[in-house]
Amino acid sequence: MAGKKRSADEAGVEVQNGxxxxxxxxxxxxxxxxxxxxxxxxxxxxxxxxxxVNMTHTPPAIPDDDVVxxxxxxxxxLGALSLQPSTFTTGSYGWKGSKRLTIELxxxxxxxxxxxxxxxxxxATVIGSKQAxxxxxxxxEVQAAAADDAGDESDDGDNDDTEATxxxx
Numbered sequence: 001m002a003g004k005k006r007s008a009d010e011a012g013v014e015v016q017n018g019x020x021x022x023x024x025x026x027x028x029x030x031x032x033x034x035x036x037x038x039x040x041x042x043x044x045x046x047x048x049x050x051x052x053v054n055m056t057h058t059p060p061a062i063p064d065d066d067v068v069x070x071x072x073x074x075x076x077x078l079g080a081l082s083l084q085p086s087t088f089t090t091g092s093y094g095w096k097g098s099k100r101l102t103i104e105l106x107x108x109x110x111x112x113x114x115x116x117x118x119x120x121x122x123x124a125t126v127i128g129s130k131q132a133x134x135x136x137x138x139x140x141e142v143q144a145a146a147a148d149d150a151g152d153e154s155d156d157g158d159n160d161d162t163e164a165t166x167x168x169x
Contacts, residue, residue, distance in 0.1 A: 041093050048085035051095050053122065078103060080108045088122050092130035099148035110153055 033134035034166075057076030098121040106113045126132075 030095070036124050036126040040136040041087055041133050044093050044126065044129070044134075045085060045087070048087070048095070051083040051097075051124065053081045053083065053097075055081070055101065055120065079120075081120060081122065083124060088123070088125065090130060090132050092125050093133075094123065094125040094129065096121075126144070 038044075054074075054080040056074050057078065058074050079099060079101045081097050081099045083097040085093070086096045087093045088096070098119060101120055102115050103117050103118055104113045104115050
């Protein structure tokens with residue numbers, strides 16, 4: 001069955017002067033869903049554990065009630081990669097890792113396959129983490145300003161704790 005091409009109205013795209021434009025949320029912001037907040041970077045660094053990724057040629061088995069569990073050894077295993085918690089240069093945070101792998105490409109004629117070297121690099125960024133850092137900095141500034149204001153109110157110019165001493169000699 002052939003697919004039907006949808007009009008711009010059906011696809012949820014706003015058309016203006018013949019150009020397609022993406023509809024934005026009512027707040028006008030892009031990025032993380034409303035209500036989703038990332039934790040501060042300091043909390044992320046103390047809580048985050050490494051992530052582990054296994055590369056394989058074998059697709060994952062979809063478990064059925066009648067299917068026996070997967071074999072303990074994967075015949076298509078290529079390599080494993082550990083992703084370490086990290087703060088990126090952009091200010092956001094997440095996990096990153098890289099590894100060089102050798103992958104053998106099978107020969108369709110049944111002979112020895114060609115081997116190629118690949119560099120696998122994975123960056124897993126926490127959604128909203130860049131904004132969370134900005135919000136944490138703004139909150140720290142607000143708290144610092146509030147502390148300064150509290151300090152200014154306690155120092156109202158009256159020096160009640162100091163007494164003037166007269167020299168009676």
